[in-house]
Amino acid sequence: MLWGHEGAGLVTAIGSAVSSVNVGDAVILNWATPCMTCFQCQEGNQHICENNSPPVTAGGNGYTPGHAHIEGTLWDNEPIERSFNIGTISEYTLVKESACVKIENNIPMPSASIISCGVMTGYGSVVNSAKLQAGSSAVVLGTGGVGLNVIQGARISGAAKIIAIDINQERLEMAKQFGATHTILADKNDTGLIKASEEVKKMTNGRGADYAFECTAIPELGAAPLAMIRNAGTAVQVSGIEQEITIDMRLFEWDKIYINPLYGKCRPQIDFPKLTNLYDKGDLMLDEMITRTYPLENLQQAFDDMLTGKNAKGVIVFE
Secondary structure, eight states: OBOOSOEEEEOOOOOTTOOSOOTTOEEEEOSSOOOSSSHHHHTTOGGGOTTTOHHHHTTOOOOOTTSSOGGGSEETTEEOOBGGGTOOSSSOOOOOGGGEEEOOSOOOHHHHHTIIIIIHHHHHIIIIIIOOOTTOEEEEEOOSHHHHHHHHHHHHTTOSEEEEEESOHHHHHHHHHHTOSEEEEOOTTOGGGHHHHHHHHHHTTTTOEEEEEEOSOOGGGTTHHHHHEEEEEEEEEOSOOOSOOOOOGGGGTTTOEEEOOSGGGOOHHHHHHHHHHHHHHTOSOOGGGEEEEEOGGGHHHHHHHHHTTOOSEEEEOOO
């Protein structure tokens, strides 16, 4: 498989029917490509397009006919799949026009490259999915690449209190840089983060936060945001947990809402320009999120650094 599902680059060739981009254009690649004709696209849910995104929305990840033909990428003269149908950890890749969003801003390629999943998922889960209200309180469980962008989305939306929770103190320091107003160093042995939830209540007048976002991808913490929110609050499962878990239904008491959005309800041609404009204004921190860049030859080091939590984001760069 050709790996990588976030990326940005330059268009080197186009098909005869392509009209929205030209050779030499800088583009951000997007894996959840809309067909614009199916039921979900017509409903405004471009991120869960019924024609182009079934492998993602159904929990798998394979080739989808709505993307560039699989025979366009070969290994030993045999077709191979591209990760999320775009395969960005490569010098060249082949994608449909619908997977490209033209960059109109003066933004460095490494910073542009992270928009198309981690930034969009985090920011969009706050703004598009939860529709966080200004002046509210938010808890973010896990301060990796997605969690940091949840924090940014909450900050940009005007949250009055943003509480970051992680087991890594260095990650919590990063969280402060991106907008967290309070931090809680969690204990690995705190099952379901119940003890951490008591700390959250102390910070929120004894009732819990208005919103809580789970960004850990740890199945055992799938219900944890419910413990963090007040009655009639909103819990958001951001990280894409797909395993079977057990939930104590008392965590839903009372009138709590639990949502499981995909990709921050991304509408690529609308949302990516919004994000790059926020970057231009200085509201969305992207350059600061790139802890380190790597040449392809150092890919293993990049993965090692990611797994040990050294980077907010590491990016493979082709010179």
